[in-house]
Amino acid sequence: MTSQATPMIRLDELTKTYRGQPHPAVDRVSMDMPRGEIIVLVGPSGCGKTTTMELINRLIEPTSGRIYLDGDDVTRADPDSLRRRIGYVIQQIGLFPHFTVAENIATVPKLLGWDKKKIGDRVDELLDMVGMDPSEFRGRYPKQLSGGQRQRIGVARAMAADPPVMLMDEPFGAIDPITRDRLQNEFLRLQQQVQKTIVFVTHDIDEAIKLGDRIAILGERSQIAQYDTPANILASPASPYVADFIGAGASLKRLHLSQVSSVELDTGCVTARIDGDAEQARERLRASERAALLLLDADGRPQRWVDAGDLSSTDLFKAGEPVGAVVESTSTLSEALNAMLTSNSGVAVVIDRSGAFQGLLDFETVMVAARSERDFYRAAKVPS
Amino acid sequence: MAVDVMAAPVEHSRRRVLRWLGMPLLLAVVGISLYAYVSTQELDTIERRVLNAPGLTDRVIEHLQLAGLSTLVVIAIAVPLGILATRRGARFVAPVVLILGNLGQAIPSLGLITLVVLLAGVGFKSIVFGLVAYSALPILRNTMVGLQQVDQTLVKSARGMGMSAWQTLTRVELPLAVPVILAGVRTALIINIGTATLSTFFGVQALGYVIFQGIQLDRTPVLIVGAVMASGLALLVDYLAGVVEELLTPRGL
């Protein structure tokens, strides 16, 4: 996984001892953060996540050590101009209450001296990007927004001057789980478009697994307990501390990471057109070794399950049972598992983007995936 | 949702208009009554010497000049001092500045102005000086409190986006402290309007002169006109200061 290119951010033996404190809050931390990835710093409260992050944009001056941004040593660079190149969403969002939404977003572009027209266009573009109608929200004040909307404006504001690097300190912290999930999904979609290097702080391991390309699990004094991809960390925790932090249900969490398309589907299923001839369908089912047949509509979309008995009826639209669990091939295995459990069927019908039938996914396949991945990663780690 | 947001300010402004109309109406009623009362009185020559339109206008102007100028001077001194006292590198000046401000206010106003006059002689300047010393504390304290109560996460947010310390002060901290600072200015202004009445003892003929003449010459109409005008002026200025305060408070707060 090592990249030849220079990392976007490199921390070199970075240490911060707060005045009057006997122990450093961040103790000789070294870390390379690759370009275009989401790097999640995760750890218990007070372990030094915020401190580590604020050392990167020098809101906190390091006691010792160096910081490199895109290969340049910025440990002694002018902090104000450095910060204008690094988007920052602080832990409490920190929207200015006396600025409108538009003025808040325009903060950094204004500091950089952009002209009015360019700023106005950029504000509207960003509002669109975070899914808020510019004409409705541009002139509002932060107190006229919901918590989730404020979070989005916080993110939009940090992205305003298109900085290559963004620091985000628990941006989805104080938000209800449903909104949080939606914001996380939007955030991932956004990142696909913008491909920034994002340092993301959270104390929620599930959020880390969902969002991170790479996760650094931090212990006391910001010591890195493990720094790896979510899959690797879940498959082989480096220490009891990490295993403990991941908590129970690591196998289930792993299912969040794999898409349905990554496992082999059962494509031997017999199908027939729902508006076709019942007699023909019965013939095909008899010729196969299967007990049931899947009826598809004209566009190949799965409609109903039928067995040999059901096929004696001539109206196929009413025969058998409607399909239960249907998942897209881009869904995660955990979503597929969830669909199977809620529809009470041991199998999920997998469709592609257009909704057309692709194959079947059964319970055992999911279980094997949950188990085998661990062995797979173990094997990959054995030195050759 | 959009409707809610729009509806609130409308409701708000209707109440505000009512509030803003009340005081001028009251003052107009008082003014007219006072005029009616004076015109029913047979004024003797002594009374007429004090109670004539040009003379009273001069008294009011003199009064406003005293109070206005001293308030401006206080703002010019106390706001920067208050800012300085809350800056990271200069916090040590805070206690010194506060002690001086407290001292100025703790000494009775008449005593303080007497002290200044003893040192600098009678006259307009001495009185302004005395008023400044007397009314510095509210502005000083409110500037400091106003800046200290600004949410530090906003300061961090501003610095984190690359605002310099000066930009953070002028674009974030001061605008957010404006309501509190203005409340201090209003208090200082009212103190100055009230205290300026004492100027008559030191050779400046503001509205205090009318009151004092009323007492000295034992003329009730003169006394009443002086007292009512001094109080009316204080109320009017307080009202106007309130309007300004409301207008200058940043929206969104």
Ligand SMILES: Nc1ncnc2c1ncn2[C@@H]1O[C@H](COP(=O)(O)OP(=O)(O)OP(=O)(O)O)[C@@H](O)[C@H]1O
């Ligand atoms: N200004 C400061 N002065 C002294 N100690 C500090 C200061 N800021 C933070 N600390 C200490 O440094 C340690 C790390 O704090 P930090 O804010 O980085 O933790 P965190 O991991 O972000 O925690 P949380 O998840 O609660 O936000 C804590 O023990 C904290 O008490």
Ligand SMILES: [Mg+2]
């Ligand atoms: Mg923190």
